[in-house]
Amino acid sequence: MQKRNATAAVIGAGDYIGAEIAKRFAAEGFTVFAGRRDGARLEPLVREIEASGGSIVARALDARKEEEITAFLNDADKHAPLEVCIFNIGANVNFVNFPILETTERVFRKVWEMACYSGFLAGRESARLMVPRGKGNIFFTGATASLRGGSGYAAFASAKFGLRAVAQSMARELGPKNIHVAHLIIDSGVDTAWVRERREKLWGKEALDNPDLLMPPAAVAASYWQLYQQPRSAWTFELEIRPFGEKW
Amino acid sequence: MQKRNATAAVIGAGDYIGAEIAKRFAAEGFTVFAGRRDGARLEPLVREIEASGGSIVARALDARKEEEITAFLNDADKHAPLEVCIFNIGANVNFVNFPILETTERVFRKVWEMACYSGFLAGRESARLMVPRGKGNIFFTGATASLRGGSGYAAFASAKFGLRAVAQSMARELGPKNIHVAHLIIDSGVDTAWVRERREKLWGKEALDNPDLLMPPAAVAASYWQLYQQPRSAWTFELEIRPFGEKW
Amino acid sequence: MQKRNATAAVIGAGDYIGAEIAKRFAAEGFTVFAGRRDGARLEPLVREIEASGGSIVARALDARKEEEITAFLNDADKHAPLEVCIFNIGANVNFVNFPILETTERVFRKVWEMACYSGFLAGRESARLMVPRGKGNIFFTGATASLRGGSGYAAFASAKFGLRAVAQSMARELGPKNIHVAHLIIDSGVDTAWVRERREKLWGKEALDNPDLLMPPAAVAASYWQLYQQPRSAWTFELEIRPFGEKW
Amino acid sequence: MQKRNATAAVIGAGDYIGAEIAKRFAAEGFTVFAGRRDGARLEPLVREIEASGGSIVARALDARKEEEITAFLNDADKHAPLEVCIFNIGANVNFVNFPILETTERVFRKVWEMACYSGFLAGRESARLMVPRGKGNIFFTGATASLRGGSGYAAFASAKFGLRAVAQSMARELGPKNIHVAHLIIDSGVDTAWVRERREKLWGKEALDNPDLLMPPAAVAASYWQLYQQPRSAWTFELEIRPFGEKW
Numbered sequence: 001m002q003k004r005n006a007t008a009a010v011i012g013a014g015d016y017i018g019a020e021i022a023k024r025f026a027a028e029g030f031t032v033f034a035g036r037r038d039g040a041r042l043e044p045l046v047r048e049i050e051a052s053g054g055s056i057v058a059r060a061l062d063a064r065k066e067e068e069i070t071a072f073l074n075d076a077d078k079h080a081p082l083e084v085c086i087f088n089i090g091a092n093v094n095f096v097n098f099p100i101l102e103t104t105e106r107v108f109r110k111v112w113e114m115a116c117y118s119g120f121l122a123g124r125e126s127a128r129l130m131v132p133r134g135k136g137n138i139f140f141t142g143a144t145a146s147l148r149g150g151s152g153y154a155a156f157a158s159a160k161f162g163l164r165a166v167a168q169s170m171a172r173e174l175g176p177k178n179i180h181v182a183h184l185i186i187d188s189g190v191d192t193a194w195v196r197e198r199r200e201k202l203w204g205k206e207a208l209d210n211p212d213l214l215m216p217p218a219a220v221a222a223s224y225w226q227l228y229q230q231p232r233s234a235w236t237f238e239l240e241i242r243p244f245g246e247k248w
Numbered sequence: 249m250q251k252r253n254a255t256a257a258v259i260g261a262g263d264y265i266g267a268e269i270a271k272r273f274a275a276e277g278f279t280v281f282a283g284r285r286d287g288a289r290l291e292p293l294v295r296e297i298e299a300s301g302g303s304i305v306a307r308a309l310d311a312r313k314e315e316e317i318t319a320f321l322n323d324a325d326k327h328a329p330l331e332v333c334i335f336n337i338g339a340n341v342n343f344v345n346f347p348i349l350e351t352t353e354r355v356f357r358k359v360w361e362m363a364c365y366s367g368f369l370a371g372r373e374s375a376r377l378m379v380p381r382g383k384g385n386i387f388f389t390g391a392t393a394s395l396r397g398g399s400g401y402a403a404f405a406s407a408k409f410g411l412r413a414v415a416q417s418m419a420r421e422l423g424p425k426n427i428h429v430a431h432l433i434i435d436s437g438v439d440t441a442w443v444r445e446r447r448e449k450l451w452g453k454e455a456l457d458n459p460d461l462l463m464p465p466a467a468v469a470a471s472y473w474q475l476y477q478q479p480r481s482a483w484t485f486e487l488e489i490r491p492f493g494e495k496w
Numbered sequence: 497m498q499k500r501n502a503t504a505a506v507i508g509a510g511d512y513i514g515a516e517i518a519k520r521f522a523a524e525g526f527t528v529f530a531g532r533r534d535g536a537r538l539e540p541l542v543r544e545i546e547a548s549g550g551s552i553v554a555r556a557l558d559a560r561k562e563e564e565i566t567a568f569l570n571d572a573d574k575h576a577p578l579e580v581c582i583f584n585i586g587a588n589v590n591f592v593n594f595p596i597l598e599t600t601e602r603v604f605r606k607v608w609e610m611a612c613y614s615g616f617l618a619g620r621e622s623a624r625l626m627v628p629r630g631k632g633n634i635f636f637t638g639a640t641a642s643l644r645g646g647s648g649y650a651a652f653a654s655a656k657f658g659l660r661a662v663a664q665s666m667a668r669e670l671g672p673k674n675i676h677v678a679h680l681i682i683d684s685g686v687d688t689a690w691v692r693e694r695r696e697k698l699w700g701k702e703a704l705d706n707p708d709l710l711m712p713p714a715a716v717a718a719s720y721w722q723l724y725q726q727p728r729s730a731w732t733f734e735l736e737i738r739p740f741g742e743k744w
Numbered sequence: 745m746q747k748r749n750a751t752a753a754v755i756g757a758g759d760y761i762g763a764e765i766a767k768r769f770a771a772e773g774f775t776v777f778a779g780r781r782d783g784a785r786l787e788p789l790v791r792e793i794e795a796s797g798g799s800i801v802a803r804a805l806d807a808r809k810e811e812e813i814t815a816f817l818n819d820a821d822k823h824a825p826l827e828v829c830i831f832n833i834g835a836n837v838n839f840v841n842f843p844i845l846e847t848t849e850r851v852f853r854k855v856w857e858m859a860c861y862s863g864f865l866a867g868r869e870s871a872r873l874m875v876p877r878g879k880g881n882i883f884f885t886g887a888t889a890s891l892r893g894g895s896g897y898a899a900f901a902s903a904k905f906g907l908r909a910v911a912q913s914m915a916r917e918l919g920p921k922n923i924h925v926a927h928l929i930i931d932s933g934v935d936t937a938w939v940r941e942r943r944e945k946l947w948g949k950e951a952l953d954n955p956d957l958l959m960p961p962a963a964v965a966a967s968y969w970q971l972y973q974q975p976r977s978a979w980t981f982e983l984e985i986r987p988f989g990e991k992w
Contacts (some may be wrong), residue, residue: 149412236962424740616847
């Protein structure tokens with residue numbers, strides 16, 4: 001592995017998608033700055049990346065706090081120029097379906113703070129570091145609910161629609177400044193313990209028979225790597241991915 | 249005018265669109281409950297509606313406060329069954345264009361609270377009153393920014409995208425319960441003093457020469473009336489309107 | 497009924513939607529020019545409209561023949577100024593689902609000629625008559641397949657997508673010339689004998705239990721009437737309608 | 745270069761995009777079957793690919809003729825299993841802007857036959873060869889006009905919308921059969937002599953100053969290569985690309 005003098009920040013470096021993204025960018029030579037709420041849970045990821053010869057700095061990070069986001073990204077950038085920021089919070093959870101009358105204002109606000117507001121902060125603070133340098137990549141993880149407000153998903157879809165708007169506005173403003181802003185839409189369930197459990201509960205064991213209907217976290221990481229590799233003459237803003245057997 | 253035993257709530261009964269909606273529904277016999285932040289500014293509207301023989305109850309209303317929204321709609325419903333709720337905040341202002349780096353977290357949050365969060369509250373509280381009765385109409389005002397995150401509009405588009413998701417989720421859940429949820433997209437500038445001023449400033453006096461390029465507030469009110477009149481066998485969720493000369 | 501000095505052409509005046517549109521515009525005082533392939537089958541419609549005091553001219557019309565379309569619309573315009581043209585072919589039939597490998601080039605071409613090419617001819621020839629006069633209305637009937645290429649619908653969706661593009665291009669070009677071009681998307685089955693039969697066959701008798709899940713043809717006609725009534729300061733290009741109980 | 749026992753068909757192997765796609769897949773070891781109307785004009789491409797050690801079979805092909813498409817793809821498949829078919833006709837030409845009244849039925853039909861009907865034939869005939877084998881890739885080149893019917897583009901947009909519907913229907917039907925169907929939207933001008941000439945004519949020499957606003961044909965080829973490399977657990981149906989400086 002050839003080390004790069006560059007950092008990739010992964011905000012929302014959870015057990016599945018986020019961890020795979022971190023591993024992929026570490027494997028490509030970036031120093032990864034990985035943040036998640038409960039920093040202690042990043043330990044296995046750190047061990048795995050370091051065992052493969054990769055570099056990672058793990059941090060507890062509450063992405064809803066402006067000063068924490070700013071500090072996290074500044075620290076990354078001090079370590080080595082911040083070249084990539086991937087915002088990945090609230091990506092692999094389609095939350096529980098809430099009828100509108102049971103959606104409390106507390107839930108509505110909290111989902112927005114986690115999945116939209118913190119994305120705005122991460123995007124803006126990355127841009128602040130990247131614009132003067134005239135290059136960079138800011139990627140956001142979206143979901144089916146980024147495009148469709150399904151029954152029972154008012155809170156989650158509202159936050160994901162809102163995040164998509166942030167990404168789109170930033171892409172239009174920052175593209176001409178040589179910063180690639182992209183929005184990856186994962187149009188399927190992701191293969192995590194949580195999703196497996198829930199599918200089994202809803203539809204029985206057979207729902208798990210076909211592994212090809214769930215998106216492996218490593219495939220998401222590979223999609224981000226494809227976005228990163230695009231030349232600036234042919235950038236994609238929105239990349240939608242789904243497993244071959246998914247109904248859409 | 250034949251009076252109806254029904255109320256129509258207009259949340260965001262500002263000087264232009266909101267006022268015209270209030271006048272239209274009052275003219276059709278509804279008792280209108282009109283709310284806006286500065287209740288005193290509703291006086292001319294009250295005088296105008298009452299002079300035409302209509303009924304209106306005007307209230308100061310901070311729509312970002314759950315308890316105020318709940319009380320406002322409950323009061324309307326006690327007066328006479330709430331048949332229509334129109335959420336109209338942040339509709340006729342395309343806000344000032346903010347580069348992403350100048351968009352403070354305070355602005356981002358405030359725009360969301362005004363244009364999305366308060367819409368969720370208004371929608372949910374209307375639904376709470378309408379669902380047991382098995383009928384009702386909940387309408388939301390959208391804008392070009394509901395569908396497009398333009399450069400410089402991260403905060404506004406994020407809130408408007410988010411509101412659209414709320415409307416869509418509610419429409420899918422509540423349609424089968426006989427509640428018509430609709431989202432009206434005004435894809436043009438609205439003819440208000442504020443917009444005229446801004447256009448003149450940006451593009452000179454000629455920008456005002458063609459009145460057909462601005463949407464008259466009364467035409468918005470007429471569009472809402474069209475939505476209200478649709479039979480349940482042919483409901484529209486999203487109605488996009490623009491003046492004939494608008495470029496799109 | 498007050499007669500107007502104006503004609504409304506209905507191309508594809510079939511037994512259901514087209515007939516209801518014809519009746520509605522006749523009832524509003526237009527002389528209706530109704531065309532369908534088998535002109536003899538227009539007789540009951542003629543009798544019904546004339547019995548109500550309306551005016552109708554019925555014609556056999558193969559809308560895939562340029563010279564027939566031109567003559568039909570010219571004749572309407574000679575009778576009285578052509579104010580409305582509604583293109584309605586292939587609207588209420590979702591055709592039979594064809595796997596791609598069984599879609600012959602003959603079917604693909606024929607569906608396109610009926611549902612797209614003839615719509616282009618009707619739109620262009622109407623425009624030719626309306627542009628010099630500086631007013632008019634050109635409406636096209638779309639379907640779910642106008643927006644979604646479902647499995648098994650390559651031919652039908654391709655034609656309906658293509659028709660939508662024609663409508664959109666014409667709307668952008670002709671709007672500023674005071675011609676209202678609109679595209680009505682019927683996002684549900686329409687209540688016709690053919691659809692009822694097919695549903696019963698596919699899903700059994702219960703599929704017919706809930707009449708609220710099928711769109712009554714008269715509701716489509718009412719939607720066209722709403723489009724016609726819009727002031728030019730607030731035109732809708734695309735109007736999507738569905739019954740309240742429809743899943744979407 | 746490691747040769748593969750597989751063919752890649754490029755239908756519409758014109759001077760720019762098509763030629764670059766052919767070169768890319770040849771460089772990756774495929775035997776390329778290249779077809780274009782005027783087969784003689786494929787000679788320089790053949791020389792270039794063969795000089796680099798690649799394999800190519802060049803053919804005159806009128807893609808609007810079912811029997812020619814069938815024969816072309818069958819021949820490719822006999823040479824070695826057809827693994828990729830890329831339909832690329834009418835991709836790099838945004839045709840000349842035609843006001844609707846000047847769009848003859850001949851132009852409308854011809855554009856459709858070239859850009860939509862022949863795509864349907866190519867897609868279906870590829871599927872016929874790939875389905876029994878349980879694998880394959882069928883890619884279609886789209887343009888801005890695949891999503892937007894601009895003023896003056898009724899014929900071109902209608903054909904491109906129609907092609908997109910074919911691609912979408914095929915993707916939904918064939919995805920579960922392990923065939924990757926994708927639609928690449930090039931949302932910008934492509935850097936060709938023809939486009940440069942036209943830009944200069946319309947906007948003067950300065951319109952050519954910034955090469956970053958035109959898509960290099962090789963970047964399109966690279967995007968197709970990215971699509972080809974996606975694992976089936978994370979397929980993209982629609983990939984939209986534009987140069988970093990493009991306004992959208």
